[in-house]
Amino acid sequence: MRYFDSKVLDNQQVADDIFVLRVERNGAEAKAGQFYMLKSWDKELTLMRPISVFKAEKDELWFMYRLVGKGTQRLSLLEKGASIKLLGPCGNGYPCEKLSGKVAVVGGGLGVPPLCETSKQLTHAGVTVDAYLGFRDVLFGVEDFEPWCDSIFVSTEKGEEGYKGFVTDLLKPEGYDCVITCGPEIMMRKVAAMCAEANVPCYCSLEHRMACGLGACLGCSIRTQNGMKRVCKDGPVFLSTELLWNS
Numbered sequence: 001m002r003y004f005d006s007k008v009l010d011n012q013q014v015a016d017d018i019f020v021l022r023v024e025r026n027g028a029e030a031k032a033g034q035f036y037m038l039k040s041w042d043k044e045l046t047l048m049r050p051i052s053v054f055k056a057e058k059d060e061l062w063f064m065y066r067l068v069g070k071g072t073q074r075l076s077l078l079e080k081g082a083s084i085k086l087l088g089p090c091g092n093g094y095p096c097e098k099l100s101g102k103v104a105v106v107g108g109g110l111g112v113p114p115l116c117e118t119s120k121q122l123t124h125a126g127v128t129v130d131a132y133l134g135f136r137d138v139l140f141g142v143e144d145f146e147p148w149c150d151s152i153f154v155s156t157e158k159g160e161e162g163y164k165g166f167v168t169d170l171l172k173p174e175g176y177d178c179v180i181t182c183g184p185e186i187m188m189r190k191v192a193a194m195c196a197e198a199n200v201p202c203y204c205s206l207e208h209r210m211a212c213g214l215g216a217c218l219g220c221s222i223r224t225q226n227g228m229k230r231v232c233k234d235g236p237v238f239l240s241t242e243l244l245w246n247s
């Protein structure tokens with residue numbers, strides 16, 4: 001992990017409040033499921049903002065983010081050539097190199113983008129990947145999964161695109177050697193419960209408010225079956241069997 005300056009290559013709005021930011025990679029590492037702390041401000045805001053790696057291209061890091069508050073609003077204003085500070089790669093990421101056979105990646109909302117790089121790294125590790133991608137109404141990023149996935153299942157809540165309902169309605173964990181999930185906690189809890197019933201290992205990527213992103217402030221600590229863990233350093237990826245969920 002290192003702190004470095006980079007340059008914005010592109011920052012495009014791709015859906016209502018969703019943006020894709022491309023920055024110079026400067027040799028930075030990016031394991032599937034890891035994230036970077038980003039900052040394009042000096043004094044107005046104190047903290048960097050955690051955003052997952054959407055794609056790690058040869059010379060570029062791509063991030064997909066939703067505009068929700070002051071920090072992501074500042075990011076959305078960045079133009080080509082602007083300076084941006086990065087800290088990372090942060091967190092443990094998914095153990096793609098240890099997986100084999102057939103894996104399902106299950107994403108919901110802004111949990112979808114990190115699963116794109118994950119699908120790529122799984123494919124490179126010789127794993128067959130199916131993607132289950134759930135959205136509220138508008139799809140984003142789906143076509144980016146096409147090179148890496150055998151099958152892609154899409155759902156929207158009211159059926160605007162794909163299956164009408166939740167993506168968990170489509171998932172049958174017993175058909176997979178492992179399930180990887182990222183998205184709203186309510187969705188991941190459901191996926192974890194389905195996997196437990198089918199006796200299939202399940203990795204979940206947790207989201208938590210973060211301050212340092214380094215493992216130093218303990219602000220992102222959660223209780224787990226194995227004691228207190230920092231989401232930024234010991235996670236964000238945890239085996240579902242380790243999680244207590246309501247801590």
Ligand SMILES: Cc1cc2nc3c(=O)[nH]c(=O)nc-3n(C[C@H](O)[C@H](O)[C@H](O)COP(=O)(O)OP(=O)(O)OC[C@H]3O[C@@H](n4cnc5c(N)ncnc54)[C@H](O)[C@@H]3O)c2cc1C
Pocket residue numbers: 035047048049050051052053064065066067068069070071072073110113114206207208209210236
């Ligand atoms: C490991 C990890 C990966 C993430 N990956 C993505 C991603 O790929 N795309 C994406 O759109 N969002 C992602 N998020 C959520 C994103 O970090 C927040 O939406 C963002 O920090 C909000 O900042 P803000 O200033 O715009 O909003 P505000 O609500 O104004 O933020 C105020 C403070 O709360 C923190 N905060 C607010 N919401 C969250 C949140 N959900 N998670 C963590 N900190 C939060 C901010 O960092 C900031 O310190 C991720 C969060 C984590 C923990």
Ligand code: FES
Pocket residue numbers: 209210211212213214215216217218219220221230231232233
């Ligand atoms: S955010 Fe500081 S320890 Fe995780």
